[in-house]
Amino acid sequence: MMQERYDPAAVEQAARDYWNQHGSFDAKEAPGQDKFYCLSMFPYPSGRLHMGHVRNYTIGDVLTRFAHMNGRNVLQPMGWDAFGLPAENAAMANGVPPARWTRENIAYMKKQLQALGFAIDWRREFATCDPSYYKWNQWLFLRMLEQGVAYLKTGVVNWDPVDQTVLANEQVIDGKGWRTGALIEKRQIPMYYLNITRYADELLGALDDLAEWPERVRTMQANWIGKSTGCEVAFAYAPDTRELAGADGTLKIFTTRADTLFGVTFMAVAAEHPLALAAAARNPALQEFVDECRRGSAMEADVATTEKKGRPTGYHVLHPFTAAQVEIWVANYVLMGYGEGAVMGVPAHDERDFAFATQNSIPIVGVIQSTTGAYEKVVAPWIDAYTDYGVTVNSGEFDGFSSSAAVDAIAAALDKRGLGRKRVQFRLRDWGISRQRYWGCPIPLIHCQNCGVVPVPDQDLPVVLPENLLPDGSGNPLAKTPSFYECVCPKCARPARRETDTMDTFVDSSWYFLRFTCADSHTKMVDERVKYWLPVDQYIGGIEHAILHLLYSRFWTRVMRDLKLLDFSEPFARLLTQGMVLNDIFYTQPAAGRRIFFNPADVVPEEVNGTKQWYHEDDHGRRTPVIHDGLGTMSKSKGNGVDPQGLVEKYGADTARLFMMFTSPPEQTLEWSDEGVQGSFRFLRRVWTAVHEHLAAGPVVTLDVSSLDGAQKELRRLAHQTLAKVTDDIGRRRTFNTAIAAIMELLNAQARFSDRTPAGRAVMQEVLEIAVIGLSPIVPHISHACWQALGHDKVLIETRWPAPDAQALVRDEINMVVQVNGKVRANIMVPVDAADEALRAAALADPNVQKFVAGKEPRLVKIVPRKLISVVV
RNA sequence: GCCCGGGUGGUGGAACUGGUAGACACAGCAGACUCAAAAUCUGCCGGCCGCAAGGUCAUGGGAGUUCGAUUCUCCCCCCGGGCACCA
Numbered sequence: 013m014m015q016e017r018y019d020p021a022a023v024e025q026a027a028r029d030y031w032n033q034h035g036s037f038d039a040k041e042a043p044g045q046d047k048f049y050c051l052s053m054f055p056y057p058s059g060r061l062h063m064g065h066v067r068n069y070t071i072g073d074v075l076t077r078f079a080h081m082n083g084r085n086v087l088q089p090m091g092w093d094a095f096g097l098p099a100e101n102a103a104m105a106n107g108v109p110p111a112r113w114t115r116e117n118i119a120y121m122k123k124q125l126q127a128l129g130f131a132i133d134w135r136r137e138f139a140t141c142d143p144s145y146y147k148w149n150q151w152l153f154l155r156m157l158e159q160g161v162a163y164l165k166t167g168v169v170n171w172d173p174v175d176q177t178v179l180a181n182e183q184v185i186d187g188k189g190w191r192t193g194a195l196i197e198k199r200q201i202p203m204y205y206l207n208i209t210r211y212a213d214e215l216l217g218a219l220d221d222l223a224e225w226p227e228r229v230r231t232m233q234a235n236w237i238g239k240s241t242g243c244e245v246a247f248a249y250a251p252d253t254r255e256l257a258g259a260d261g262t263l264k265i266f267t268t269r270a271d272t273l274f275g276v277t278f279m280a281v282a283a284e285h286p287l288a289l290a291a292a293a294r295n296p297a298l299q300e301f302v303d304e305c306r307r308g309s310a311m312e313a314d315v316a317t318t319e320k321k322g323r324p325t326g327y328h329v330l331h332p333f334t335a336a337q338v339e340i341w342v343a344n345y346v347l348m349g350y351g352e353g354a355v356m357g358v359p360a361h362d363e364r365d366f367a368f369a370t371q372n373s374i375p376i377v378g379v380i381q382s383t384t385g386a387y388e389k390v391v392a393p394w395i396d397a398y399t400d401y402g403v404t405v406n407s408g409e410f411d412g413f414s415s416s417a418a419v420d421a422i423a424a425a426l427d428k429r430g431l432g433r434k435r436v437q438f439r440l441r442d443w444g445i446s447r448q449r450y451w452g453c454p455i456p457l458i459h460c461q462n463c464g465v466v467p468v469p470d471q472d473l474p475v476v477l478p479e480n481l482l483p484d485g486s487g488n489p490l491a492k493t494p495s496f497y498e499c500v501c502p503k504c505a506r507p508a509r510r511e512t513d514t515m516d517t518f519v520d521s522s523w524y525f526l527r528f529t530c531a532d533s534h535t536k537m538v539d540e541r542v543k544y545w546l547p548v549d550q551y552i553g554g555i556e557h558a559i560l561h562l563l564y565s566r567f568w569t570r571v572m573r574d575l576k577l578l579d580f581s582e583p584f585a586r587l588l589t590q591g592m593v594l595n596d597i598f599y600t601q602p603a604a605g606r607r608i609f610f611n612p613a614d615v616v617p618e619e620v621n622g623t624k625q626w627y628h629e630d631d632h633g634r635r636t637p638v639i640h641d642g643l644g645t646m647s648k649s650k651g652n653g654v655d656p657q658g659l660v661e662k663y664g665a666d667t668a669r670l671f672m673m674f675t676s677p678p679e680q681t682l683e684w685s686d687e688g689v690q691g692s693f694r695f696l697r698r699v700w701t702a703v704h705e706h707l708a709a710g711p712v713v714t715l716d717v718s719s720l721d722g723a724q725k726e727l728r729r730l731a732h733q734t735l736a737k738v739t740d741d742i743g744r745r746r747t748f749n750t751a752i753a754a755i756m757e758l759l760n761a762q763a764r765f766s767d768r769t770p771a772g773r774a775v776m777q778e779v780l781e782i783a784v785i786g787l788s789p790i791v792p793h794i795s796h797a798c799w800q801a802l803g804h805d806k807v808l809i810e811t812r813w814p815a816p817d818a819q820a821l822v823r824d825e826i827n828m829v830v831q832v833n834g835k836v837r838a839n840i841m842v843p844v845d846a847a848d849e850a851l852r853a854a855a856l857a858d859p860n861v862q863k864f865v866a867g868k869e870p871r872l873v874k875i876v877p878r879k880l881i882s883v884v885v
Numbered sequence: 886g887c888c889c890g891g892g893u894g895g896u897g898g899a900a901c902u903g904g905u906a907g908a909c910a911c912a913g914c915a916g917a918c919u920c921a922a923a924a925u926c927u928g929c930c931g932g933c934c935g936c937a938a939g940g941u942c943a944u945g946g947g948a949g950u951u952c953g954a955u956u957c958u959c960c961c962c963c964c965g966g967g968c969a970c971c972a
Contacts, residue, residue, distance in 0.1 A: 228889055232967055235888070240971075267972060280972095320970075345970040355972045363886090364970050439971055555966080592966095643965095674910075675897060681890095681965070688897070688911045694925095695910085701925095740901090750899070753909035760909090829905050834953040836905050860939085872952060880904055884952045 018700035020664025020794070027796040028129055036809050037131040039087040041544045048084040049545045050076040051525055053553030053561070054091045057117035057139075058098055061124045062646040062653030063672070063684055064554065064593040070669045070790075071590055071678050071748070072552045073130045077789040078742050080131065081813040087545055089528035090125065090132045092118050092139035095146075095452045096517045097175060098648060100483045103451075110451040111479035114141060124657065128665045129793055131809075138531045140453075140520035145527060147474030148537040149519055150456040153204075154467050155575055161207045162445075164465065168284065168348070169444060171199040176487060177448050178203065193607065198306060203446035203513070204455060208567045212237050212438040214581075215566055224586035226679070229558045236559050238439025242268035243423045245356065245432040247279065247329035250337050256290045256327060263287065263329050263340065266351035266437050269361065270426075271418035274407040275379035277369065278357035279329055280322065280343035285353045288342045291325040298323050298342065305344050320345050320368040332431045333408055343368060351437055359397065366397035379406045380415060443564065445516040450481060450489045452514030460501035460508040469502050475510070488512055521561055522568035525551075525583060538577060551584040554592060555679075556645065562587075588746060591681040595652040597641040598626055609651030610638055643683060654684055666791035667693040673748040673790050695756060696794055699787070702762060703780055703798045706773070712803075715774040717819065724775045725820075727765050731779045732820040734758040738786040739813070748790060755786050777802065785814065829880040830855045832864040848875050855881040 031037065052072035055065055076088040092114075099110035106113070118139060125132070138145050156162035169178045174192040178201060189196055208215075216237045219230045246262035254261060263279060281288050283305035292299040301323045322343035329338050345364055346355055359369030360378040369376055376394045381387045382402040390396045401415035410418050426432030446455065454475040456468035468475055478496055481489040490496050490512040501508035526538050529545040553561075562584070569583045596612040610628045615638060618625050627635040646653040659668045671692040676682050720728065734754045741751035762779050765772070781802055788795035788808055799808035823844060828851070830838040838858040842851060852873050855861055865885050872884040 228967085231889060235968055238968090238971065242972080265972080269972075343970095345972095347971065350971045352972095358972090362972070364972075367970090437971080439968095558967080677898085680898095682897090685897080685911095691911055697924095745901070747899095747901090749897095750901095750909080753899075756909055827905095831904080831953070834951090839905075874952060876904060880953090882904080882952055 016701075016704060018697045018794070020666060020696075023797045024127075024129060024665055024793040027793040028126070030796065030807065031129075031131070031809070034807075036807075037086075037088065037133050038135060039085070039089075039133045041541055042085045043544065045085040046083070047545060048076075048079040048086045048550070049548045050079065050086060050088045050550045051528075051548045051552070052088075052090075053551075053557060054093050054521070054524060055121065056093045056096060056098070056648075057114055057121055058648035058653075059117050059120070060653065060655045060657070061121055062593070063656060064590075064646045064653075066128065066656045066668060067593055067672050067678070067682070068552060068554065068590050069125065069128065069130055070672050071588065071746075072550075073128075073669075073792075074673065074742065074748060074789040075550055075552070075746075076131050077792060077809070078813070080809065081785075081789070081811065082743075083812060086131075087528070088130070088132050089136040090130070090134065091137055091524055091528065092141075093517065093521050093524070094118065094139040094141040095514075095520055097177075097449065097451070099451045100449065103483055104485050107482065109480055109482055111141065114139070114451075124660075127660055128656075128669065131792070136528050136531050138527065140517075140524065141451075141477075143474045143476050144534065145524075145531075146453040146477075146520070148523075148527070149453045149515060150468070150473050150475060151470065151537060152523075152572070152575075153515070153519075154456060154470070156206065156571060157467060159571075159575070161210065161571055162204055163207065164202060165205055166200060166202045167205075167444070168198045169201050169203060170196045171201075172196060176485070178444065178446065201446075203444050205442040205444050206567075208443045208564075209438055209440055211567055211570050212239070212440045213436075214570065215440075215563065218566075218582060222582065222587075225584075226587060226589050229555075229562065229587060229589060232558045233563055236440065236563065240268050240437050240439075242266055242435065242437060243270040243419065243426070243432055244352070244435050245270065245273070245332065245426060246430075247332060247338070247356070248431075250328035250330055253327040253329065253340070256287060262431075263354055264352045265354045265356050266435075267356055269358065269415075269419075270422045270432075271401075271404060271413070271415040272358040272361045272379055273331075273356070273422055274333065274404075274410070275358040275360045275377045276331060276338055276356045277359060277375045277377055278365075279338055279340045279354065280346050280357050280365075280368065281340060281354040282346040282348040283342055283344065284348040285342075285346075287327070287340065287354075288325070291327055291340075291342070295326070298325060301342060305342075320364060320371055322368060322372060324372075332426060332429070341368075341372070349441060350439065360391075360394065361397055361399055363397050363399060366394070370394075377406060379404060381405050443516075443518075443567075445519055446513040447516055448488045448491075448512075449514050450483050451477075452517060453477070453520065454490075455511045455513050455515060457511040458499055458501060458508045459511060460504060460506065462506060463501055463503040463508075466501055466503050466508070472502070477514075490514075518560060518564050522564045523572070525565070526569075526572075526578070538572075543579060546578070547580055547583055547585045550586050550588065552588045552590060554645070555589040556592065558589060589679060591676070591679050592645040593682050593684055594643040595646050595654060595684045597644045597650050597652050598628065598638040599641060599651075600628075600636065600638050609649070611651050611653075613654075646684070654686075659686070659689060663689060663693045664696075664793070666696055666794050670696065670752065670791050674752045675749070677747050677749050695759075696791060698759060698763075699783065699798065700794060702759065703784070703801055706776055706780060707801060709768065709773065712773050712777045713770045715778055716771065717817075720771060720775065723765070723767060724772055727761060727779060728775050728820050729823060730758055730761050731775075731782045732816040735782050735786060735814065736816040736821070739816070742789060751786065752790065755783050758783055782814070784808070785811070826878055828855075828878070830858060830861050831880060831882045832861055833884055834882070835864075837861050837864050844878070851875055851881055855883060 050072055052068050076086055080086045094114050099114050102113050103110045153162055171178060172189040172192055172194055174194040216234060216239055219234055222230060244264060244266050246264050248262050283302045288302055292302045322341040325340045327340045331338055357365045359365045359376040361380055378391055380402040382400060387398050390398050404410050404413045404418045410421055413421060423434045454477050456475045458466045458468060460466050483489050497510045497512055499508055499510045525548055526542050529541045530539045533539050565583050570581055572578045573581055598610040598615045599607040601607050615626050615628050626638050626640050628638045629635055644650055656668055671689045674692060737754045738751045741747050784795050784798045796808050825841050826844050827839055828842055829836055830840060838860050840854055840858055842854055868885040870883050870885050874882040
């Protein structure tokens with residue numbers, strides 16, 4: 013009957029068997045009951061779980077189980093973000109089709125997740141590579157096409173020469189591919205875009221309502237959307253330039269500093285600007301410069317520090333107020349993708365324009381003066397741009413205005429003459445979703461020679477992706493598979509060609525949280541159940557998704573709302589951004605191709621002439637020097653993941669979970685180290701032993717709280733105080749580490765408590781119950797077993813989370829600190845309800861206090877109720 | 886450059902609203918048990934002075950507000966993250 017030894021494997025298997033057999037985590041809609049949809053970001057099936065997954069899913073599971081025990085109707089689903097490049101890379105390396113590789117990984121990782129005992133409703137599981145899921149990507153894409161939310165555009169795209177694919181702007185980091193690190197080239201390619209900018213203002217404004225999102229994430233999104241209020245100004249072309257002019261004969265620019273309009277000494281257009289192209293066509297030297305800028309991808313890496321270069325076009329515009337001729341330049345620092353692709357050059361009041369003008373001997377005219385003297389420091393002679401606001405000078409009729417008044421007045425004057433107006437400009441750009449890749453959701457379109465681009469009819473969805481292809485690294489295998497691309501035009505029935513581009517995998521993850529509520533529906537993308545469960549009450553995931561995934565999901569939800577498929581706008585009510593789990597990164601860089609990464613477990617350090625050098629050691633003991641690339645988040649692509657399997661096998665899932673939660677608060681970055689795992693295991697074994705030693709001493713009488721002695725009361729008080737703290741730490745603060753610490757303290761007190769009288773043992777029973785309940789969201793298996801052992805018929809997961817007994821928290825005496833001149837000099841025990849006069853007397857009576865008061869009359873005695881008495885002499 | 890975080894013992898971290906800095910652990914040291922080891926248990930564990938009681942310094946550095954500052958204000962240094970020729 014007595015299990016003296018803690019055997020995690022047996023305990024955990026038994027608990028999981030119980031939950032599985034009883035469907036403990038099967039979620040059903042229960043209108044009227046308070047629901048709690050708890051979701052962790054679904055994993056990419058890269059092969060094996062790593063510690064980042066364990067951290068993420070344990071946080072979600074703690075909150076899920078806590079909510080469950082607090083009487084809420086809980087849904088915690090799980091699925092797989094299953095499309096993507098790693099599967100293709102693995103296919104090339106191992107000759108296994110991406111589909112098989114992906115599904116094998118899913119099977120393995122699912123087993124790992126189940127072994128960790130997460131309270132997941134597995135009946136709802138799906139993978140984004142399931143046709144029954146991506147069918148609805150395609151269906152909604154067609155709706156977006158109808159609404160004009162999705163559109164085709166030939167544009168300059170970011171081309172990754174290593175992965176042979178187009179990347180979204182957000183997948184380009186410092187001019188390099190986010191996965192390959194390869195320098196990105198610019199290419200012209202027709203592709204599909206989603207009109208996220210249509211929602212820019214709403215996406216920005218609604219951030220204010222996301223009170224339960226971390227400030228940091230909201231700020232990052234706001235910066236990403238990048239709203240700026242400014243003024244559009246149309247500069248009329250000079251007579252000699254009209255031959256080149258656009259339709260309305262003006263060069264449009266956007267500026268946030270209309271107050272500096274009279275300081276314009278040149279105009280600058282991007283190399284891709286129509287005017288630049290037209291001028292270049294007549295000027296070989298200029299053409300050469302334009303070509304250089306467009307090739308310029310190599311320089312994108314350090315674009316902000318690149319020298320400002322330009323060439324004059326020889327063409328001019330007229331200043332809207334002075335009618336002065338202003339020369340147009342082509343400049344490498346003007347972006348075609350922002351504003352109008354052209355700027356007015358005001359060297360006196362803009363850093364970049366200043367650098368450009370200095371380099372090209374263009375005059376500098378100051379039109380804004382400061383009142384502080386800062387302006388004078390930079391003007392004589394011009395040594396820098398003065399970019400602060402101030403008062404206008406040299407500005408004709410607008411002289412003497414404050415900057416903001418000048419902006420208004422100049423905008424109004426331009427507006428009157430039809431040469432400009434105030435407007436808002438966003439940094440956010442439309443989302444290009446076409447990928448020249450095999451392992452993704454096919455874009456459901458057909459190209460017909462007669463009818464053009466024809467949507468696949470709804471009844472023919474899904475366009476199923478063939479699962480047996482093997483990419484070989486030379487472009488998209490779909491484009492080489494006639495059985496896929498050969499088709500018949502739905503309109504004219506003549507032979508046609510199917511679109512072979514697939515969708516960006518961010519599409520797949522932009523709505524999966526909706527589908528978990530109704531993954532079994534074959535007739536609708538989402539049905540009425542989505543209204544019961546959504547929005548997600550608690551979303552948990554890595555901070556690295558702060559911008560892209562979360563912004564795309566907010567956008568997608570709004571599109572579905574506008575299609576009347578949903579009746580809400582924000583998908584995630586509360587967000588917890590889990591800190592990254594970091595590990596060392598080691599790689600070697602071959603002469604050509606991608607880096608080869610090595611797991612830190614296989615790398616050894618060695619001191620060579622005082623500097624540390626790292627070596628990879630293979631199975632035969634051969635050593636290769638490797639480059640240490642600092643710390644980075646655990647991922648398959650960087651080869652630095654730590655598989656939790658070893659920990660789970662050695663100590664059990666509960667220890668792995670406990671360690672992960674105890675070692676640092678959830679939002680904090682964590683540098684991986686398994687030092688301390690042993691301690692977590694030791695603690696669980698102590699819990700086990702405490703419970704079983706207590707039970708071995710025989711039956712326990714019912715607790716009679718009215719007849720407890722001081723020590724019994726004291727322990728009981730600590731237990732209920734701990735319960736209150738744990739409830740607050742898990743439920744409100746989400747600081748699981750301090751909740752665990754509090755229970756450790758309770759167990760330390762319990763261990764010192766040697767009273768084995770019937771009343772003492774009754775207190776002990778209650779203490780152990782509170783400890784077990786408090787730990788249960790974190791270490792559910794051992795808690796399940798201990799709870800049963802403690803004599804409960806009802807299983808722990810179905811037990812209501814208790815409220816602390818207010819009576820138990822009452823105390824007669826408390827400890828107060830006495831400070832003299834701000835320094836702690838004594839601790840005194842006083843009755844809780846002692847009057848201030850009595851406290852003052854007690855404090856001054858303390859010998860050590862007297863020593864420092866030294867007979868002087870206190871100037872001030874400040875009493876902070878229940879905390880301290882501060883004496884000032 | 887701009888915008889966020891952060892800097893506390895040998896280590897992870899605690900101190901939630903301005904009120905005992907270092908909870909709880911890890912590692913370490915000493916001891917008990919043991920033929921021995923493991924496991925377990927007990928004690929010590931920021932620096933300096935002191936036999937001790939106690940004192941004193943100490944939360945990246947410097948100033949300030951306060952009876953009292955890890956916490957608030959200002960300046961500076963360092964680390965991490967985001968954005969970055971966005972007009």
